[in-house]
Amino acid sequence: MVDVAxxxxxxxxxxxxxxxxxxxxxxxxDAAFRHLTRAAAVGVLLLLSGVMISLxxxxxxxxxxxxxxxxxxxxxxxxxxxxGALPAIYGTLVTSAIAMLIAVPVGLMIAFFLTELCPQWLRxxxxxxxxxxxxxxSIIYGIWGxxxxxxxxxxxxxxxxxxxxxxVPVIAPLFSGPPYGIGVxxxxxxxxxxxxxxxxxxxxxxxxxxxxxxxxxxxxxGCTTWEVARYVVLPYARVGVIGGVMLGLGRALGETxxxxxxxxxxxxxxxxxxxxxxxxxxxxxxxxxxxxxxxxTSALIELGLxxxxxxxxxxxxxxxxxARIERRIG
Amino acid sequence: MSxxxxxxxxxxxxxxxxxxxxxxxxxxxxxxxxxxxILAALLWQGFSGLSLAVxxxxxxxxxxxxxxxNPIVGSLAxxxxxxxxxxxxxxxxxxxxxxxxxHDGLTSxxxxxxxxxxxxxxxxxxxxxxxxxxxxxxxxSGLAGGVALAVLVIPVVVRTTEDMLTLVPNALREAATSxxxxxxxxxxxxxxxxxxxxxxxxxxxxxxRISGETAPLLFTSLNNQFWSTNLNAPMAxxxxxxxxxxxxxxxxxxxxxxxxxxxxxxxxxxxxxxxxSLVSSGKRS
Numbered sequence: 001m002v003d004v005a006x007x008x009x010x011x012x013x014x015x016x017x018x019x020x021x022x023x024x025x026x027x028x029x030d031a032a033f034r035h036l037t038r039a040a041a042v043g044v045l046l047l048l049s050g051v052m053i054s055l056x057x058x059x060x061x062x063x064x065x066x067x068x069x070x071x072x073x074x075x076x077x078x079x080x081x082x083x084g085a086l087p088a089i090y091g092t093l094v095t096s097a098i099a100m101l102i103a104v105p106v107g108l109m110i111a112f113f114l115t116e117l118c119p120q121w122l123r124x125x126x127x128x129x130x131x132x133x134x135x136x137x138s139i140i141y142g143i144w145g146x147x148x149x150x151x152x153x154x155x156x157x158x159x160x161x162x163x164x165x166x167x168v169p170v171i172a173p174l175f176s177g178p179p180y181g182i183g184v185x186x187x188x189x190x191x192x193x194x195x196x197x198x199x200x201x202x203x204x205x206x207x208x209x210x211x212x213x214x215x216x217x218x219x220x221x222g223c224t225t226w227e228v229a230r231y232v233v234l235p236y237a238r239v240g241v242i243g244g245v246m247l248g249l250g251r252a253l254g255e256t257x258x259x260x261x262x263x264x265x266x267x268x269x270x271x272x273x274x275x276x277x278x279x280x281x282x283x284x285x286x287x288x289x290x291x292x293x294x295x296x297t298s299a300l301i302e303l304g305l306x307x308x309x310x311x312x313x314x315x316x317x318x319x320x321x322x323a324r325i326e327r328r329i330g
Numbered sequence: 331m332s333x334x335x336x337x338x339x340x341x342x343x344x345x346x347x348x349x350x351x352x353x354x355x356x357x358x359x360x361x362x363x364x365x366x367x368i369l370a371a372l373l374w375q376g377f378s379g380l381s382l383a384v385x386x387x388x389x390x391x392x393x394x395x396x397x398x399x400n401p402i403v404g405s406l407a408x409x410x411x412x413x414x415x416x417x418x419x420x421x422x423x424x425x426x427x428x429x430x431x432x433h434d435g436l437t438s439x440x441x442x443x444x445x446x447x448x449x450x451x452x453x454x455x456x457x458x459x460x461x462x463x464x465x466x467x468x469x470x471s472g473l474a475g476g477v478a479l480a481v482l483v484i485p486v487v488v489r490t491t492e493d494m495l496t497l498v499p500n501a502l503r504e505a506a507t508s509x510x511x512x513x514x515x516x517x518x519x520x521x522x523x524x525x526x527x528x529x530x531x532x533x534x535x536x537x538x539r540i541s542g543e544t545a546p547l548l549f550t551s552l553n554n555q556f557w558s559t560n561l562n563a564p565m566a567x568x569x570x571x572x573x574x575x576x577x578x579x580x581x582x583x584x585x586x587x588x589x590x591x592x593x594x595x596x597x598x599x600x601x602x603x604x605x606x607s608l609v610s611s612g613k614r615s
Contacts, residue, residue, distance in 0.1 A: 026512040033514035034430050040422035041431070041440045044488060047481060048443045051454065054461040109357035117351060118358075126358065128606070133365045135602045136595060137542020139569050140368065143576045143591050147584070148371045193364045200361065224347035247449060254451025256545040257573065281453045281545070288457075288549050304457040311451055319445050 051308065059302030061294050070302060076267035078291070083299035085306060087267045091184060091277040092307070095259065096252040098188025098273070099195050104245055106192075107199030112229050114200075115207040127204070134197035142261035145190045146182070150262050153189070154181030158274055173271045180264065185273040187263045191255055195248040202244025206237040206325060239328075243321030250315040254307060256281035280307040369595075376592025379585045384593075388557055389571060392580040398590050400557050404472070404566040405541065407559065408551060411476030412540055416483030417533055423484070424491025429517050432496075441492070448485040455481050456546035464550060472558075472565030475551025482543060483536040490532025494525035531605045538601040542594050544569035568594055 062070065066083065073084025110130070114123055158179030166175040210233050218232045234241070264276020265286050278286075280303045291297045383397045390396025423440065431437040459478040464470055498521045506516035522529070552564040553574060568590050575587035 026515075030512040030514045033517070034426075037422045037426035037430060038436075040419050041426040041436060043419060044423050044440050044444055044447070044484065047484070048447055050462070051450075051458045054458050055454070058457070058461045106357045106360060109354040110361050112350075113354035113358045117354060126362065129362055129365055132599060132602065133361070135538060135598055136365075136368065137544075137569070137598060139542055139544045139572055140372065140591050140595055143572060143587060144368050144371055146576060147375070147588075148367075196361055196364075224343055226347040226350035227343070229350075250449050254449075254453070256451065256453045257569075260573075261576070281451060284453055284457065285545055285548055288460075289552065301457055301461070304454050307451055308454045311449075311454075312446060315446050315449055316442075319442060 055301055055305040055308060059298055059305050062298035062302040065295060066299075070299070071306075074267075074269060078287075078293075078296050081293065081295045083295070085280070085299075085303055087269050088278050088280045088283045088303055089306065090269050091187075091263065092253055092279040092281070092310075094184055094273075094277070095187045095191055095263070095279055096249060098185065099191035099252045100245065100249055102189070102192035103195040103199050103248060107196050107248075108203055108234075108241070110196075110200045111203035111207050112233075114204050115233075116225055116229055127201070130197045130200050133193075134201070138194065138255060138257040141190055141194055141258035145186065145258060146261040149190065150181040150186050153186055154179045158185070162274070174273050177270075177272045177274050179274060180276060182262045182264045182276055183274050184263065184270075184277045187259045187277075187279070188273075190258050190262060191252045194255060194258060195252050198248040198251060199244055202247065202322075203237070203241050206240030206244070207233055209240075209325075210236045237325070239321050240325035243318045243325065246314050246318035246321065250311050250318060253314065254281060254311050256285050260285045280304070372588070372592050372595055375585075375588035379589035380592065384586075384589055389555060389566065389575075389586070390582070391555075392578065392583055395582065396586070398568065398571065398586060398593070400554065401566040401568045401571040401590065402593070403557075403559070404551070404554070405568040407561070408472060408476050408479055408547070408565065408567055409537060409541055411473070411561070412479030412483050413533065413537060415477060416480035416536065417487055419480075420484045420487025420532075420536075421491050421529065424488045425495065425517060427488070427492045428495035429513070429521065440488075444485045444488050447481075448489060451545075452482060452543055453545035453548075456549055459546065460549045470550065470552035470564045472551045472561040472563065475547045475565060475567065476561070478546040478550045479540040479543060482540050482546065483533075486536035486539060487529075487532050490535065491525075491529055494528030494532070495521055497528070498524045527608050531608045534601050534605040534608070538598045538605070541601070542569055542598055544573055548573070 062083065066073070070083065070085050071089070072086055073082075074086045075082045075084045076087065077083070114126060118126065158181070161175045162177075162179060166172055214232055214236065215228050218228045223231070259279050260282040263278055263282050265278050265282060266276040267278055267283075270277060284300050284304055288297070288300050291300055383395065384399075385397060385402065386399055387395075387397030388400050389398060423444075427437045427440060456478055459474050459481070463474040463477060467474070502520055502524060503516055506520045507513075511519070547567050547570050551567060551570070553570045554564045554566040558565060572587045572590045572594070575583035575590070578584065
């Protein structure tokens with residue numbers, strides 16, 4: 001009996017220790033998994049700071065050589081190692097401006113159509129089509145722009161613009177020169193097509209989030225559909241729309257391949273929108289692999305740093321605005 | 331105001347309403363028109379070059395016939411590499427944000443930074459990988475290209491994982507805890523299973539996004555005229571070959587570029603349609 005009792009006791013304590021061990025193991029596993037996921041989350045942060053730091057380190061030689069003059073100089077001469085970012089910055093801003101001038105009104109009108117006018121059964125197909133437009137890779141826009149769109153513009157829109165707006169006193173210089181087909185205007189138009197789905201789908205989402213009561217009240221006092229959209233829906237959704245527009249702007253500023261195909265890669269600032277130019281991303285894409293010498297490479301990396309800083313500011317502002325409207329709705 | 335004045339004003343408001351409706355319809359047709367035009371051009375130009383040789387032969391030197399086998403295989407290899415590297419990191423980070431640190435400061439910072447990464451210009455990512463991998467290693471490599479694409483995969487997967495895990499009802503977690511499951515097992519065995527369709531969708535969307543990316547590959551994996559599966563050497567990929575061939579003066583190269591563009595577009599569209607149907611079937615069940 002004593003034997004058995006002793007034996008049983010040992011067995012019980014054995015069980016207790018294995019149980020404690022198992023619990024320890026589970027606790028260890030939990031802590032390990034927790035730290036692993038936390039490390040991955042911190043890794044995402046490190047990724048962004050890594051991008052910043054490595055671009056800054058890469059552009060140090062150019063920063064030392066040119067200082068702030070880099071931002072203001074129009075020269076780009078790999079032979080004499082003289083570089084300036086102004087034409088690229090100018091091209092980036094002008095093409096993006098053209099894109100937004102077209103995409104914002106058109107995108108808002110499509111969102112208005114989808115939320116207020118479109119029959120229910122058509123909403124989903126059109127919404128999907130708009131999102132497919134957003135999913136087409138930019139290189140496809142590039143090859144299409146080069147072989148289809150640019151020749152088309154060269155034969156139709158550009159001669160028309162030269163013949164009409166090219167004779168209007170103040171804006172005539174914008175539309176002077178021969179119709180090359182490729183150039184700043186063509187790039188801006190292609191960017192407009194690429195940005196359009198972004199503006200449309202975010203505007204549609206924020207329009208749909210407008211409380212029905214507000215719209216019904218407006219209809220109740222006799223507003224027309226357009227008046228409801230213009231004076232009730234749009235003001236209510238304003239912050240979200242601006243967020244969507246800036247998100248689109250972020251894409252337009254950083255877009256590379258589509259622009260590289262049709263901008264013409266000319267490092268000069270031309271008043272005419274029909275002339276070839278360049279953008280920051282097109283310059284990097286065209287010249288980086290062929291760049292010889294530290295200073296040339298470094299100047300291109302500094303261009304990348306400038307682009308990253310510009311888009312960072314725009315995207316941060318966009319996210320801030322979208323978060324604000326989310327808080328209001330949610 | 332006289333009755334006529336009111337009537338005239340009403341008529342003008344109605345006219346304005348009509349014009350706005352007409353404009354919005356026109357805008358929609360305008361927007362959809364581009365999709366039709368681009369797809370039509372792709373099919374028109376790309377289908378004529380589509381043949382078995384495209385999938386069985388290497389990229390040719392100018393003036394002779396050939397196919398796109400090496401860039402197709404290269405693109406597949408780079409995509410697989412990017413998914414293998416990027417998905418685990420993205421899922422783990424998303425898991426922390428939705429499960430362990432849903433309300434802490436780190437999560438909101440990571441969410442903000444991740445949203446920035448999500449729409450950061452991809453060419454900048456290419457420069458970053460060039461700086462940290464290509465320059466120290468001294469040569470372009472498929473590995474660098476895969477890592478560059480992985481950097482683009484991570485934010486997409488983080489975003490969808492966090493969103494999908496947040497949608498998993500808390501009752502499931504409570505039930506798992508009540509039967510004594512530790513947190514990590516509750517997450518990996520219960521929450522992941524509940525959110526699986528959405529998480530797979532995220533990976534598919536990420537693949538759709540990177541399969542057409544060109545800019546980050548230009549100075550990481552570069553290009554390779556020949557058959558190569560060596561990840562430590564330059565590697566061909568469809569987008570870069572399209573870029574090179576389309577800008578060349580040779581007609582047969584340009585034709586191959588169109589065919590490659592058609593293949594990429596069909597792949598991307600198929601991926602996004604599969605992802606979409608996964609989401610809607612997940613919603614129904």
